[in-house]
Amino acid sequence: xxxxxxxxxxxxxxxxxxxxxxxxxxxxxxxxxxxxxxxxxxxxxxxxxxxxxxxxxxxxxxxxxxxxxxxxxxxxxxxxxxxxxxxxxxxxxxxxxxxxxxxxxxxxxxxxxxxxxxxxxxxxxxxxxxxxxxx
Amino acid sequence: xxxxxxxxxxxxxxxxxxxxxxxxxxxxxxxxxxxxxxxxxxxxxxxxxxxxxxxxxxxxxxxxxxx
Numbered sequence: 354x355x356x357x358x359x360x361x362x363x364x365x366x367x368x369x370x371x372x373x374x375x376x377x378x379x380x381x382x383x384x385x386x387x388x389x390x391x392x393x394x395x396x397x398x399x400x401x402x403x404x405x406x407x408x409x410x411x412x413x414x415x416x417x418x419x420x421x422x423x424x425x426x427x428x429x430x431x432x433x434x435x436x437x438x439x440x441x442x443x444x445x446x447x448x449x450x451x452x453x454x455x456x457x458x459x460x461x462x463x464x465x466x467x468x469x470x471x472x473x474x475x476x477x478x479x480x481x482x483x484x485x486x487x488x
Numbered sequence: 489x490x491x492x493x494x495x496x497x498x499x500x501x502x503x504x505x506x507x508x509x510x511x512x513x514x515x516x517x518x519x520x521x522x523x524x525x526x527x528x529x530x531x532x533x534x535x536x537x538x539x540x541x542x543x544x545x546x547x548x549x550x551x552x553x554x555x
Contacts, residue, residue, distance in 0.1 A: 358517055418515065425516040427529050487523055 356414045358422035364411040365423070366484060368404040373477030375400045376470040387459055389466035397470055431483045439476035446471055493554045497525040499543050513542045 375396045382391040412420055450464045500510050500521075507525075511518040516535065523529035524539075531539070540547045 362517065362519075418512075421515050422511065422517050425520050426532055426535060427517070427520040427523060430529070487528055488519055 354414065355416050356411065356419065358415065358419040361411045361415055361419065361423040365408050366481065368400075368407050369477050370481045372397070372400040372404045373474045373481065376474035377478065380467040380471045380474065383463050383467045383470075384453070384459065387463055389463050397473070401473075427487065431487060432480060434483055435476055435479040439472070439479050442475040442479075443468075443472045491554045492527070492530055492551055494524065494527065494551045496521070496539065496550055499545060499550060500525075503543055510539070510542065514538045 379391060379394065379397045382393075383389055412423070415423070446468045450459075450468055453459050454461070454464055500507070505513075507518045507521045511521045514521070514535065515538070520529065520531075520535075524531055536547050536551060540550055543550065
């Protein structure tokens with residue numbers, strides 16, 4: 354059984370979006386609860402692994418032409434744009450969290466955990482946003 | 489959006505191709521063809537040449553600079 358480029362795109366988009374949302378949810382929970390050991394702390398990691406495996410399987414089930422179509426130049430353009438903007442968002446997290454730590458007494462380990470997952474969330478959600486805007 | 493006018497949609501219809509047919513022949517996704525036709529995405533030189541080859545027309549027949 355082979356799948357088409359549209360199927361790859363659907364699988365990839367849904368999985369990456371869910372992973373981004375789980376990272377965002379974790380960061381919000383960590384900051385609001387002031388602990389990196391939030392409820393469902395393992396969800397971003399599990400989603401990341403699941404997304405990696407799911408995307409790999411989708412590509413493996415497709416023929417070479419469909420794989421090329423699913424990673425064509427427009428998709429490359431979107432990923433590069435998301436990477437560029439996520440990078441600046443990531444840099445912006447440092448001053449933002451410095452202010453949060455100073456004003457709320459947020460623990461350092463919690464702040465780093467939240468910043469890490471927010472970095473992933475920024476890229477993944479920007480990717481989804483630009484894909485949606487280009488469609 | 490860009491200063492590039494294109495007649496891709498018209499030329500595709502003249503050839504009796506759907507967006508999916510053209511995308512498959514050019515090796516890109518249907519969404520890419522759709523965004524080119526809607527002037528959201530400007531293709532690379534390689535893709536422009538590929539589209540002209542698939543449609544059997546000159547690149548200038550598909551793309552031209554807007555005045």
